[in-house]
Amino acid sequence: MTVNLSSLMSKYEPTKLADYTTFNLKTMAVIHGYPKGTLTRPLLLVGPPGGGKTQLAKLLAAEMAPDMSPADIRFVDVSEDPSVKAIRSVGQTVQLFARNTRNLRAVILDEVHEFSTPAMSALKGMLTKYPTTDRGVFFVMTTNHLSGLSEPVRDRCLVLEVPATTVDDVLPMARRVLDGEKIPYAVEDLRAALTKDSSGLATFRDMWGVIEDIVTRMSMP
Numbered sequence: 001m002t003v004n005l006s007s008l009m010s011k012y013e014p015t016k017l018a019d020y021t022t023f024n025l026k027t028m029a030v031i032h033g034y035p036k037g038t039l040t041r042p043l044l045l046v047g048p049p050g051g052g053k054t055q056l057a058k059l060l061a062a063e064m065a066p067d068m069s070p071a072d073i074r075f076v077d078v079s080e081d082p083s084v085k086a087i088r089s090v091g092q093t094v095q096l097f098a099r100n101t102r103n104l105r106a107v108i109l110d111e112v113h114e115f116s117t118p119a120m121s122a123l124k125g126m127l128t129k130y131p132t133t134d135r136g137v138f139f140v141m142t143t144n145h146l147s148g149l150s151e152p153v154r155d156r157c158l159v160l161e162v163p164a165t166t167v168d169d170v171l172p173m174a175r176r177v178l179d180g181e182k183i184p185y186a187v188e189d190l191r192a193a194l195t196k197d198s199s200g201l202a203t204f205r206d207m208w209g210v211i212e213d214i215v216t217r218m219s220m221p
């Protein structure tokens with residue numbers, strides 16, 4: 001089989017919350033608290049692109065109950081449908097039976113700042129109806145700009161900042177992939193390749209780009 005980026009991503013990307021690496025104490029508290037039921041409010045993940053917000057939202061939703069079924073999780077890409085219709089359809093889904101022992105449905109609203117003004121107020125209504133997971137719905141939302149959300153929506157959420165990642169955050173993952181594929185490299189070269197500029201910032205997307213370059217070069221005659 002040809003090794004390419006998508007095969008590598010499906011092989012190495014985190015598939016469980018336990019694989020999600022973070023050094024951030026607040027993020028750790030969230031990862032622990034929601035599945036356990038000590039945190040119950042709608043969760044809003046805020047941060048720059050590539051920091052792992054969508055990834056975290058999906059992993060968290062899938063582990064809200066020990067027996068959470070994919071059918072209990074609704075993923076909405078808000079940029080695809082920013083209209084109030086999207087919220088209405090979510091309103092219908094959350095009334096369906098949950099299939100897990102916690103009797104919980106999870107709704108992921110990805111890029112939630114894209115909602116139109118009427119959709120944003122419909123969302124406020126929805127969060128008022130389901131203010132905590134005790135009402136049977138776990139809302140998890142992601143956004144790059146907190147300012148794109150209405151204040152009543154923000155107020156109803158626990159806001160978790162997912163900070164920009166650095167070369168040090170993504171280097172272990174890059175090494176795991178290259179080691180796993182038995183591709184030789186020098187750590188200092190890899191670090192240099194992941195370093196775009198003097199800021200020291202690097203996203204997981206940047207890291208996958210570097211891996212793709214290395215794999216492509218390896219396959220050249």
Ligand SMILES: Nc1ncnc2c1ncn2[C@@H]1O[C@H](COP(=O)(O)OP(=O)(O)O)[C@@H](O)[C@H]1O
Pocket residue numbers: 013014019020021022047048049050051052053054055056142173203204205
């Ligand atoms: N902690 C992590 N460990 C490994 N890969 C990660 C991690 N967080 C994100 N990624 C990967 O980085 C890429 C970007 O993550 P994503 O969740 O889409 O970021 P965001 O939604 O913040 O823009 C995805 O391919 C994702 O699987």
Ligand SMILES: [Mg+2]
Pocket residue numbers: 053054055110142
């Ligand atoms: Mg995202």
